[in-house]
Amino acid sequence: MNAAAEHVELASLRGCHPEDRVADYLEQGWWRRETLLDLFDSHVRSRSTLFAVTDPTNLPDIAGMAPESLSWGELGDRVDDIAAKLHVHGVGRGNIVAVLLPNSVALTATYFALWKLGAIAAPMPASYRRHELRRIVESSGAVGVITTTNIYGRNPCEEALSLVEESPSLQRVFTFGTPDESAGVPLDGPPAPGIAVDSALESIASVRRTVNDCVTICWTSGTEAAPKGVPRCHADWLAIGQVAQDGLQTHADSVILGTFPMVNMAGFATSLLPWLLSGAHLVHHHPLDLAVFLGQIQRHGATHTSMPPAILSMLLQNPNLRTVFDLSSLRTVGSGGAPLPPGVVRDWQNDLGIEVLNFFGSNEGVCLLGAPSDTPDPMIRAEYLPNYSAPTRTWATPVAARTSVRLVDVSTGSEVTEIGGRGELRLKGPTVFGGYLEGTAEASPFDADGYLCSGDVFELCGDSGEYLRFVDRSKEIIIRGGMNIAPAEIEGILIDHPAVADVAIIGYDDAVLGEKCCAIVVPAPDAEVTLDDLVSFLRDRDIASFKLPERLIAVEELPRNPVGKLQRRELRVQIAKDG
Structure with a gap:
């Protein structure tokens, strides 16, 4: 094979999107x-x-x-x-x-x-x-x-x-x-x-x-036990980065303190890409260590960072921390991954002079941004995200006009158009990926019209449908401190435990991490199951610590429908009742 032919073959293997889409997006300036x-x-x-990059002080x-x-x-x-x-x-x-x-x-x-x-x-x-x-x-x-x-x-x-x-x-x-x-x-x-x-x-x-060359394969747990690969190219990463940059408004003199692991959408969109687009100074952090984090803001004069909602609330409730550490350099904080308390966003803006952005994203390409320039009222910004397809509004990021959004009733397949209606979020545009890595997903994530099916349920809100309000995940993924956990993966391992006859992994609410894992187990006959036994069993199989269950409930049987599908909603109700 000659060099030219080899290059063509390799380029086609590495390309994330069809060539006609690449040409179209480039011609339109998308x-x-x-x-x-x-x-x-x-x-x-x-x-x-x-300065370009700085390590966390606790890296040793x-x-x-x-x-x-x-x-x-x-x-x-x-x-x-x-x-x-x-x-x-x-x-x-x-x-x-x-x-x-x-x-x-x-x-x-x-x-x-x-x-x-x-x-x-x-x-x-x-x-x-x-x-x-x-x-x-x-x-x-x-x-x-x-x-x-x-x-x-x-x-x-x-x-x-x-x-x-x-x-x-x-x-x-x-x-x-x-x-x-x-x-x-x-x-x-x-x-x-x-x-x-x-x-x-x-x-x-x-x-x-080429801008279509694959540069990363990120991993999303979804609802399957095995991870799904999400290939990304130069162009679609930079489209995602543009959305974040248009909200954060970083510039060459900014100091970005990156708190999310820089391995997927969250870390790339909130730190790596805005840093690269602006030529700023990137200060690394993770996992979250509050003393180190606040010290970095003070030492480096951080202007932009990201925090989970629980940390935003905690800092408001602990004025002594704000006295010990000088946070006056902060201008903008991105948050997401869990509902934002409207009063917290209001108080950060009104009392501290720091604007909080509402992010909602996914590895596959959902990229919604509630920016102060679009939604000045912090109470509204905390609860709602922009509907990029609303005919009555334009948004701060030009990527919004290039993104088509719709809500679809998954039971009927019809588009939701009435205010207050709910449906699955679907979208297509320059931030959406081209499809899962071959062999890592059983089905296409796109509908017949080419829209990405997000698996997230939203409500159409606002006077003319200009806002979207997150309702629930139709997928069963558990998000613990921003890290995705696929219940099927853990269930598939625990079912081999000799004391386990049946098992379900269910997420339950946690004030700091958003969710934690509860193991609901049907013990094998004459067997006794303890949480320590299950955790040790998983540790012996080298499972990441954040996936380990932190509660155990023993039951006589798991609720299933006539075709054997686990009724997880009933189990969530039971966890809530058990406190």
Whole structure:
């Protein structure tokens, strides 16, 4: 196969969207013609001496890595160094590499190093363990894993190395952190030799890029036990970033404190993309440590950040914290993932002078933003999101006019048009992905008209339908502190416990994390089940800690309909009654 033919084949494999859609979106100006790398390289050239990225001060406790702060020029050099080390070991165009790193300078540089080489990042939360890592490596066909030698006292590098013999595609494990001869290929430490850098740069220069090239495969739990891969290209990520940027209004002098794990829609939209679009200073954080978080706002003069609703409420209720830490630099806070208390949003704006944005998004491309410029009244902004298809309104982000939104009654298939009517949110436009990674989803998420079926139920509100109010998730996913948990995954493991005859994992409300997991179990005959036993059973199978059940209810039988489908709503009622 000649080089030209090989490039065409690889480009078609990496493209996230049909070529006619790409051409249409570019012609209409719905997508930028620049790539993520074009923006990055521009900042490296024009802002070389200015701060670009800073690690959290508690990174040694999180990952055993020394915190650092790099200018744009230094970050550019670090990216080239990592790219050279990856290139030496065969990572190149079209390769998929799984990434398991905490929010850090290392994570930021790793993304751009992979993208420069034409490779695709398959990121996952740092709390994922061998069980989740194996599934993602096998689902994506990843040739490598990039991780650390320490995450909260465990060694994810060892977990990754143990998969090399099991996963046919996996060839290399790369690491950051404390050097270890058996820990795979180190990506920090001494710089790559000049000849290696030159070779990598020569390879990078030969890569022909398009805005449709896949750069990430993010993972969404959905309602299935196995994760679903969500491929994303330069263009649709930048469309999502534009929505967030139009609300946050970051600029070159902004300091963005990123609190969501930078591995999916939440982290990319609230930190990485606004940072890249504006050339600002990105300060990393996660998991949420309140003292560290408030200290970072004060130390770096953070102007933009994100917080879950519970933390917004807690800070209002603890004026002493606001006295100890100077929060006066903050201008805008993004929030979402759970209902926003209207009074909290009002008090942040009126009493603290800080505007709270209402975000609602998904990995697949739902991207709604309640911005102060669109909805000045904080009480309304907290409760409602914009209906981008409302004929009587225009919105701050131009992406709104390029996005078609409808509510559909899932029982009848008819569009909901009456105020107060409820239906599933469906949409299409430049932020919507092209479809799940082949082999990771059983059905298409699009309806016959090409609209993404979100699985989220909204109510049509406002005088003329200009607002949407979130009602409920039609999917059964549990969201604990912003992290998705698929009940079927945990149920599929626990059913193998010898003391478990039947089991359901149900989410229940939590004031801080939004939801936690409750295991409702039918014990096997003459067996006794304890929560500690179930947790130990899951830990032995290397399940991420955030997925572990935190309550247990034993029942004689689980409610099921005539065809055997679990009636989860009845179980939620039972959990509420049991307190």
